[in-house]
Amino acid sequence: MNAEQDWPSEWLRGVLSVCTLRILCDGPTYGYAIASRLADAGLGTIKGGTLYPLLGRLEEAGHVEVEWRPGEGGPGRKFYQLTPAGQAEAHRQAADWAEFTSITRALTDSALAPEGATR
Amino acid sequence: MNVESKTPTPHVDQGWRDRFIAEQRLAERTGAQIGDALATVDAHCGESGESAEEAFGDPAAYSRSLVGDTGEPTRLAARTVAGIACGLLALLLVPRAVDAWIEGAAFTVTAGDLVAAVIVATLAAAVFWWPTPVLRWFVRHPATSSAAAFALLIVLIIPQALLRDPVLELGWVGPFVAGLVLLALSVVLPWRDLSEDDPVRDPRAGGTDSPTALGWFTAFLFPILALIMIGMDAVFRTMV
Numbered sequence: 096m097n098a099e100q101d102w103p104s105e106w107l108r109g110v111l112s113v114c115t116l117r118i119l120c121d122g123p124t125y126g127y128a129i130a131s132r133l134a135d136a137g138l139g140t141i142k143g144g145t146l147y148p149l150l151g152r153l154e155e156a157g158h159v160e161v162e163w164r165p166g167e168g169g170p171g172r173k174f175y176q177l178t179p180a181g182q183a184e185a186h187r188q189a190a191d192w193a194e195f196t197s198i199t200r201a202l203t204d205s206a207l208a209p210e211g212a213t214r
Numbered sequence: 215m216n217v218e219s220k221t222p223t224p225h226v227d228q229g230w231r232d233r234f235i236a237e238q239r240l241a242e243r244t245g246a247q248i249g250d251a252l253a254t255v256d257a258h259c260g261e262s263g264e265s266a267e268e269a270f271g272d273p274a275a276y277s278r279s280l281v282g283d284t285g286e287p288t289r290l291a292a293r294t295v296a297g298i299a300c301g302l303l304a305l306l307l308v309p310r311a312v313d314a315w316i317e318g319a320a321f322t323v324t325a326g327d328l329v330a331a332v333i334v335a336t337l338a339a340a341v342f343w344w345p346t347p348v349l350r351w352f353v354r355h356p357a358t359s360s361a362a363a364f365a366l367l368i369v370l371i372i373p374q375a376l377l378r379d380p381v382l383e384l385g386w387v388g389p390f391v392a393g394l395v396l397l398a399l400s401v402v403l404p405w406r407d408l409s410e411d412d413p414v415r416d417p418r419a420g421g422t423d424s425p426t427a428l429g430w431f432t433a434f435l436f437p438i439l440a441l442i443m444i445g446m447d448a449v450f451r452t453m454v
Contacts, residue, residue, distance in 0.1 A: 127261035
């Protein structure tokens with residue numbers, strides 16, 4: 096496996112929220128920048144049709160607040176910023192994800208051993 | 215010249231934009247919410263170089279992903295339905311009044327006319343009670359819906375052609391004026407409904423979207439159809 100591969104969409108749906116919240120922990124940013132960071136991190140191309148509904152749900156939940164800012168020579172960008180509740184949610188989801196991946200890796204890493212060694 | 219005011223979302227294909235707006239309207243989103251969502255799509259496409267279709271997929275599906283499925287049926291305003299009914303009735307009156315004028319004959323109301331009027335009333339009631347599937351179909355299939363409009367005209371013409379027993383005879387002026395009034399109402403009633411409610415607003419420009427070409431065509435659909443019918447009558451008259 097490599098960073099360029101297309102991950103199963105159901106995996107991405109599960110991990111997108113925690114990863115997006117993590118990126119927003121670094122400060123206010125806009126949608127395309129979030130998509131670019133997710134791609135650079137190895138998650139592949141996240142389409143706008145997937146990312147913005149998630150950002151909308153985070154806004155509705157009070158985890159982010161939005162603001163349109165003038166673009167540099169462009170028409171403007173919609174910036175997303177974590178609220179205090181969003182900061183807490185980002186930490187909670189990151190902790191939960193760490194525990195979840197520990198559990199799943201404890202179960203699945205043995206599959207990486209040569210065939211027959213798992214029995 | 216401010217280009218932004220003329221093309222508020224230059225990175226979004228007009229067809230995608232029109233369908234998205236229609237779907238958002240059906241979901242009863244406000245003009246401010248629709249404008250914000252469109253500006254977001256436009257900004258993303260401007261940055262990524264992708265088309266709206268590539269980045270956001272089908273506009274109807276994307277709209278549903280933003281609002282969810284409320285399950286609440288949308289109802290058209292009564293004046294919009296009345297405008298549609300006025301337009302269809304005008305199509306029954308104006309071309310034939312013009313024909314009577316040119317032929318120097320009386321405007322005869324037949325049993326077929328009454329049947330056609332009942333069909334119009336029934337269709338208007340159906341659109342009023344089940345507007346969402348009807349409007350969604352019109353938005354998704356603009357070419358087919360134009361053909362459907364002509365098919366409807368044929369459905370209205372058939373009883374008029376078969377049931378010619380006169381019920382009432384009038385001069386051409388009365389039906390012609392009544393038809394023009396109905397045509398005007400077919401434009402004004404839905405137009406007021408659309409323009410007064412909640413225009414789409416781009417949060418970046420702070421302005422209001424002007425009506426789209428599709429919007430103008432829809433607003434003037436019945437006068438356009440009436441002119442086409444009068445033109446077709448003129449063509450047939452020269453051929454006979």
